[in-house]
Amino acid sequence: MTSLSRRTMLAGAGATALFGGTAASARIDPASLTPMVGPGYRPQDPDERGMWQQMARVEEEIAGSNLLVQDPALNRYLQGLVGKVGGPATSDLRVYLARVPEFNAMMFPTGFAVVFTGLLLRMRDEAQLAGVLAHESSHFLLKHQLRQWRDTRRKTDIYSFASMLGGVVGGAAGYYTGNLDQLAQLGTILTLLRYNRQLEAEADALGIKLIAQAGYAPLSMAETWQQLIGEIELSAAVRRKRPDRGYSIFADHPAPRDRMIDLTASATGLTVPGRRYDRGRERYLAAIAAIRPTLLDDQVKLNDAGASQYVIQTLAQDGWNGLLRFYEGESLRLRNTPDYDARAALSYAAAVAYPDAPADAWRWHGIALMKAGRRDESHAALQRYLALAPSAPDAPFVRQMLAS
């Protein structure tokens, strides 16, 4: 292996600096951004038309995917909400809800977004969800995918030409440029990632402006990131791993903590003192009521105990109920040790005290009582389970157990 000469290192650093370096960027002022897309926007240039044509086929596939949640009322609700925070593109945006238990949403260059159910689970109110949708809308409003493509095209063009020219000049001068070329290549990759982080920061900045205009509490976006940080940390702590905080020059998004800090600062500027902001919590809970058990079930079955615990406890800050207590119990039971089984039993016992306890809470409460040797109470709980879920797959088995 050839060692790098000092001259090569300096030249490589120069090449990297040429593309703009990789230092952290300052917060973007929401007031500095305006949408680049108006109502009924159509692609303008050959590269944009090519992108739109490819995306038409992608959207057709997504629209017909069997992962989509087919709940007309919920889909109407999401469509209405993205409409409220879509700025000038309000009537052009489309939202697809996919059943994926992960905290994510994405926007495609032609104005359709895919929202994962894991996101809906984690949102405490409409203001938080509006923040995420506004962030995604902003990607479309600021033509991010197109600008990203053009940036990539420009930088790889420059790199290829510079690399070839460097080789030729080096060849003529009898100087080996391979190491320099590798450094320039790394520099190009780093600056592409840096540009992507800048676009994410832009989407945060325009997004917070959009929700403030729509009358939602600007601070809700920062809260979402605060929640994500907490979840990542507890998930890692339970698995005895170091949390991946995303502070890397190779990251394609800004670190969650940086986003939270920037969004908090922007929120301070956008919040009107003395104004009462509607968080839309009741509306939000009513919209997701039908699928909330599924959302919790999908999360708990990931068997990421720390994340599940954090999510459930975060949602319970607005008040415990039978559903949350039951899934708290499920998450603890899946950890499968006697200690956690005992804690799960307490959660099931707490769950059945609420009127909205799911039938399964009564079953697991009954089983826990049985294990504790409290036969009569156990039978009563299991009778209740059978009364609530007479056609459950295990109902004949439970009946047999009660008869013997």
Added chain:
Amino acid sequence: MRRQVPLLALAALSVGGCVQTQQYADLQFAPPQGDYKLLVLRPDIQVGAVTTGGLVEARADWTEQARANVIAALRAQQAGRGGQTLILDRRDSLAAVPAEQVAELERLNAAVDQSIALHKYSGVSLPTKRRRGLDYTLGSDAVRFGQRTGYDYALFLHAEDSFASQGRVALQVLGIAGCFIGFCAPNVGGAGQFAYASLVDLRTGEVVWFNVLQAGSQVAGLKMGDLRTPDGAAQMVERLLGLMKPGREVRRAQAAQRARP
């Protein structure tokens, strides 16, 4: 010593381009002839420009041109074989089946095609499928699809084509110029054509024939076919579908027949 360099560069240019196909067929496959009904499911065509940096930029106008050319070429070619051909451009243009069912067949086929690409072309061969020709099926869904539509075969076709931008050509010129002073990079690569097709027998549900076409050159600016022109599209269709090889057992039977006096 220096004098040889341009000669080497020329030699590299002359071997820079190539066209190759590799087809697999079911053991009992006999290419459709005479009175058969063929359904072509939404030919998937993409044409783009190769940027200086080597990325492919999709071009909507070229793609539409190429799609029209390929469809026309397909129609002409199938008519020559005596078949009745319907080319679906949209999923909802079949009266007998809903668009969703066409989509499902397309997705199933895409998954099977991926599997064929992996196990037949990418070198990850499966011991259970060795020396058995093309042993893949779309199953009873495809049979039901055939019964409802009345078609004997379904053809799936995917084609990509790309052309070097001026910047890419300039980059190559620079690479060749370098050969005269001791830094030689004549093969930056330029345009390329890639296509594959699979034929499904809708009476049995089996994928009976599969072919992959690759045409490209190491020389930016040199075209090995051009889907944007009617001639180029006809050439691609002919290269991909023209010489359908029968399955091994059918070939053996034919050879035995010929050997008999």
